[in-house]
Amino acid sequence: MRTLLVALPGLVLAGIGLTHPHHLDASTALWWQNMHVVLAVIFPLLGAAQWVLLEDTPKYVRYPARVVSFGYVVFYGALDALAGIGGGAMTLNGAREAAAPVFRIGNQLGTVGAWCFFAVSIAIAGCALLKHRLKAIPGAVFLLAGSFLFLNSHIYWPKGVIACTCIAIGMAATSYVSAAGRSAIEDSTRT
Template sequence: MRTLLVALPGLILAGIGLTHPHHLDASTAQWWQNMHIILAVIFPLLGAAQWVLLDESPKYVRYPGRVLAFGFVVFYGALDALAGIGGGAMTLANGGRSAADEPLFKIGNQLGTFGAWCFLAASVAIVVCALLKHRLKALPGTVFLLVGSYLFLDSHIYWPKGVIACTCIAVGLAAISYASASGRSTIEDSTRT
């Protein structure tokens, strides 16, 4: 169940990314705004998935990793609130883009970039701990998670790069969770005998 739950946010984001407009204008503003209201609920679940996978890490990794996951939730959420919801609302109100909405996008993108770097750093913490603990069993998940987290730095969820990033993140988180769960069951079986 945990494996499915940590994969679900990335898969939902990839699906929504297929509909993300590449440009904000009067014709896309309504969906742009509404989509980012939905995303404001889904993006924090990526940070929650990281939080869960950091549970088995040593404290000296777990606490900084969770601070980074929290940083992702806060700063990337600010991007969605400002450039997504706010930018869409201003475009709707003005009947199109205007110079007045540029500060929303500028600060939103700056905060979102910081949040994406927090996500990558938390992913690195997860990957290092997974490789040390589960070795080759964790390798596929770590590759997917690192590739997805790197692509996510500058792709948001736009098609195609952002959709690929979110799909890789989902597969990576799920594979690491699965490796961890199968590692635990092997240890539990050996202690019973």
């Protein structure tokens, strides 16, 4: 169940990415705005999936990485709220030119968030590789490739959809490898 849950946000984002307009104008503004309202709920779930995968890392990695993952949730959420919801609403109301500064700051904050996500993905992949060796390679490759693509692709088709799909596969594969053979006693003593 855990493997499915950590993969689900990336898969949902990839699916929504198939419908993400490449340009914001009067004809796309309503969908742009409403889609980003939905995405405001989904994007943080990528950070939650990272938190779950960080459960299998040493405490000295887990706690700082969770702070950085929180940075992803906050800063990428700001991009979604400003450029997504706000930009869509402004364009819908005929203020497209006035939306430029909103997009600029939203994109700057989103870049910080995307780098936070990438940094945590490196920590997850690195710890999985150290602990599970060869079995962790597929998950690490997909997770890192997707996270790298996510740095400047958002969820736009095709690059963003590929990024989110790779993230989903990488998280699922990493979860599957790290969950194998764990005992109930191990889980109950984890803090």
